[in-house]
Structure formats: structure tokens, C-alpha cells
Amino acid sequence: MSAASKKNSSIPLQRLVLTENGFVFNPTSGQTFTVNETGLLLLRLFQEQKSIPAMVRKIRQLYDVEPHRAKHDILQFTRFVQDTMR
């Protein structure tokens, strides 16, 4: 496989364009998708390079959720975003 023709799959989340309405645009691939309020919050926390424990704390301030469940959902969302942006 030619290294030169391979796309860099680790697209920095910092490059995503987010709007107040939860509309998300990836300027590298041209993809767009929408996220709900929680998704938007998580993407903003990703962009602020918060750690997973910090994100769990923030989510638990807003929602009544167990820490392990919050962590599980955050990781699942991360995978979703990475898959969507491929």
C-alpha cells in the first residue's frame, strides 16, 4: 500500500465545525451530520481536549447517570464520531 495515497484517518476533532443547532461539518471530507444536545456538549469537550474522567464528571453534573454508564456512552460516542468521519 502506498503511504502517499493513504488518507490520515486520525482527523483532529478540533477541525470539526459545530453550530449551536448541533449541525456538524467535517471540512476534510465534506461530511455533515447532526448530533443532539449531549452529543454537541461531548464534541465541545473533545475539542477542549478534556480527559474522559473530566467528561464523565461534566455529564454527571447534568444527568443522573452512573459513572461507568457515562464512561461507556462517551466511548461509544467517540467511536461513532470516528467511524462517521472516515
Next chain:
Amino acid sequence: MNKKITVAITGMNAIPHNPGPGVVVARCIRESQAFKGRIIGLAYDALDPGLYLPQYCDNAYLLPYPLFGEHAMLKRIQDIHQTENIDILIPCLDSELLSMVRIEPELKAIGIRMLLPTQPQVTLRNKENLASLAKQIDVQTPTVLPITQLSFFDACLQKGWTYPFVVKGLFYDAYTVHSAEEGKAAFRKIAGQWGLPILVQKHLTGEEVNLTAIGDGKGRLIAPVMMKKRGVTEKGKAWAGISIQDPSLLKIGRRFAAETKWKGPLELEMMCCKNVYYLIEINPRFPAWIYLSVGVHRNLPSALIDILMERELPRFPAMQSGISFIRYAEETIVPLATFEAVAIHGARNSLRKAG
């Protein structure tokens, strides 16, 4: 103040499902604040819509089809030049490009300027040479096989060609086929219009991303604009797209310009499949979606005029992503006398006063 010039543009066949780029190139130039002058539309068929759009083309003329040879083409352009005093000619169709390259010295001698690739550069990106070019610029390309027999579609499974795959003409047309019947129908249709051989190409599933720019002939890419297709016609032509900033695609484009020293407008058509880029096609002209270059403030047809008139290029802003285009069709009304003028005399003159 820029001198008033006359720009002639071919490819006025802006048919809705598969538009030639000429009308849009004229629109880009017409909307350029720097442009002072006249636009002449050149077409091959009396039903080409660009012949009848005075808002873009001050006058319009029919050309002989490229199959009539370069001499006929040269003679017709020389005749039109006597009336219109053309400064710049922008060819917009693949099928006429080699003829234009060959008659360039004669046109230059009468004062008509073009920015064209050399003949070896044009043939380098021919579909049958794409694999070696892809290797040269270090990208993947789907396997392509030239065929001349209908029987291929019955025996293809034994040769490792499983359906679906793509059946293409040497110049135009491509169909994704899912069975021998579909393959044979596509073969007959393309062979009837464009001749043999027919090319079969492995089918790829992914996202189509394109880059357009001008090669300066010295290895540099001028004002690249990148686009991801968001909606395609049955023929795979974009009717909607969005501007992107794709560093990997840009690198490939720059490598292509550096390796080939490409001169003139170009379009790279790539497919991105699981993060790997495949070269699908290189077009030696502006694409039909070139109006997006105006949308991102990199008016490439206007820049081409600046280059040919040896003017300083404007400072282009940084690449802007997230700007969409959506193509639509509309009708133009043509009085009988106008259609008659084109059909009988091959010309539509002075519907619009010279600017």
C-alpha cells in the same frame, strides 16, 4: 483598467444530466469584476443551450465536429476570428483538446492565446495510460482492461471480473453494470457512439472527491479548489457538492502538477475508499462544477485570463470549506429566427450589444 478583450469558449452543451463546462466557464468570467470584454460561445450542435444565452455569450457560433479534422476546425476558428477578433480561446471538451493542441501554433500566429497541456501531457492522462501515471504520482488506481468483444461479459467471471463493474468509453460515458445483459447493453451504447475499445474498470465503493486548478507548466498548481460530490446523476455527474479542505487530496494534486509540469486547467477525479485514494480520471479542462470556484473566491476561469493576458494574479484567499453548490436546470426561449440563424448560418450574432 484592464483592456477589453474577446474570449471564445467551447463546450456550450449544458444539457441537464451531463453538462459541458462551457456555459459555466462563461458565467464565471462574466461575473468576474476584473473582466471587461466580450464572450463568444462555440458549440457543435444547434441545440446546445449555451448558443442561446446572451447573458453569458455575446455572440455564438457552431464549430465542425472534431471528427471532421483539425483543418476544418482551424478554418472555422479563423473565419470566426475575422469577425470577432478573438484574444483568448478556452477549450472545454476532452474530445477536441488534442486538435486544439495541434492547431495552437496557427492560432497563436493570428493572436489567439490558449493555455494548454502539451500533446504528451494530454496522452499521459488518457484512460488507457492512467495506471502508469498513477504509479508515477504514487496513488492507487482501479484495474482497467480494454475490451473489444461482447463475449467478455459472459466469460468475465472466469477472468476474475465479478459484477458489478464499470463499463466506460475512451472519451466519455460510464455505466455501472450488474449482469452480462447490462454489460452488453452498455458496450453497444458506448461503442455505437464513441467506438472501440471499451474499457472495463473495477467497481469501487467510497466517496468521490475532486480537485480543480490551473497548472502553470512549471510544476505548480494555481488556486486549487476541492469538492466532495454530495448528489450525482445516473451518469455519476455531480449535481450537488461541497467545498472541502483535504490535505491528502491537495498533496496528490501538487504531486501531479510537479511530476507532469501540467499546463492549463485540470480536474482530478479521485475516489476515497477506506481512507485510500484511487485515481479515477484526469480531465484536461475545467469541470462543469467550476462555478464553485467563484463560490470560494478563487475564480479559476478569470485567473486563466489573467495568466494568458500576462497580468498579475489576484491574491487568492485561503481555501474555504463548507460552500455547497446545487445544480438546477432551466429553459431558455429561442425565437424561430434565432434558431434558424444558428441552424442555417452557424451563428447567433448581436442579441446583446458588445460590452
